[in-house]
Amino acid sequence: MERMKIAIDAGNLEDLQKLLGTFDENLNIITRELGVEASVDGVKLKISGPETEANLAARVLEGILKLIRAGESVDKSRIVYCIELAREGNLDDIEQVMSGVVAITSRGKQIKCKTVGQKKYVDAIKNNSVVFGVGPAGTGKTYLAVCLAVSAYKGKQVEKIILTRPAVEAGEKLGFLPGDLQTKVDPYLRPLYDALQEMFGMETYLKLMEKGVIEIAPLAYMRGRTLSNAFIILDEAQNTTCEQMKMFLTRMGDGSKVVVTGDVTQIDLPDGKKSGLKHAVSILKNIEGIETVALTAKDIVRNPLVMQIVRAYERENTREERKRR
Secondary structure, eight states, X not given: OOEEEEEEEOSSHHHHHHHHOGGGHHHHHHHHHHTOEEEEETTEEEEEEEHHHHXXXXXXXXHHHHHHHTTOOOOXXXXXXXXXXXXXXXXXXXXXXXXXXXXXXXXXXXXXXXXXXXXXXXXXHHHOSEEEEEXXXXXXXXXXXXXXXXXXXXXXXXXXXXXXXXXXXXXXXGGGSOSOHHHHHGXXXXXXXXXXXXXXXXXXXXXXXXXXXXXEEEGGGGTTOOBOSEEEEEOSGGGSBHHHHHHHHTTBXXXXXXXXXXXXXXXXXXXXXXXXXXXXXXXXXXXXXXXXXXXOGGGOOSOHHHHHHHHHHHHHHHHHHHHHO
């Protein structure tokens, strides 16, 4: 098979170094994944390999250069993501994630979307009253929702931030933990605490908690209330029953926004209990003001190995489903 050679001009040494990565880590991922060879000539990167693979690698490198020139950070997960988009012929979509800051942390760090799926999720939350964010661990469902909640509070769009989740164990038994229900579920709410502390800073976070502006509580505490002028996040919603989900969604009052997040592959409900998240997504899909965003393994922004782990489990679940049929 005839080999093709393509030269990519990085423009300057600084951008070339970012493109290559530490110890050429970025380049090594691309050459390994796409089966091409690469060499550096000045500020140019020369790719050689079979025509299809070489063209694909060139598109990936040019896409990453666009990110670099837009001031975006480039890490392993982003390299793998660009390769995935290029294989699907959707690499131009990467430009969608370059615009807009979701939020700014207490230390001044800008939080931006890292994938097209995340951008769709953030846009959906901004444009709808109720959003279901469904997808595997590591896709930023909860973190981005918290960021948007903080931005809405700082922008005086809401007066309160309410975060809740069902008190269902993932294999552990709450009964063996000391204290009341709030104390028992606190460890399960830790990701929410951490995200809020990062966004507000510890001192402001504690003051807002004391004033009741931020409320973090088990789902059971929502019953009988009307939640107005609030940004409300229900996390781990795959572990709600249909009755709990109905109860939660009907708590929404005037001026409120609701984000429901969950991973339908990690349901910890007892056998025979239907997930309230799956049920709600199916029956509420045609109502104006309600949107569901399905995030996938491609949207995982943790270590690239997490993406491979999730996909391995997805393949296994598919095999088991076929056997059952």
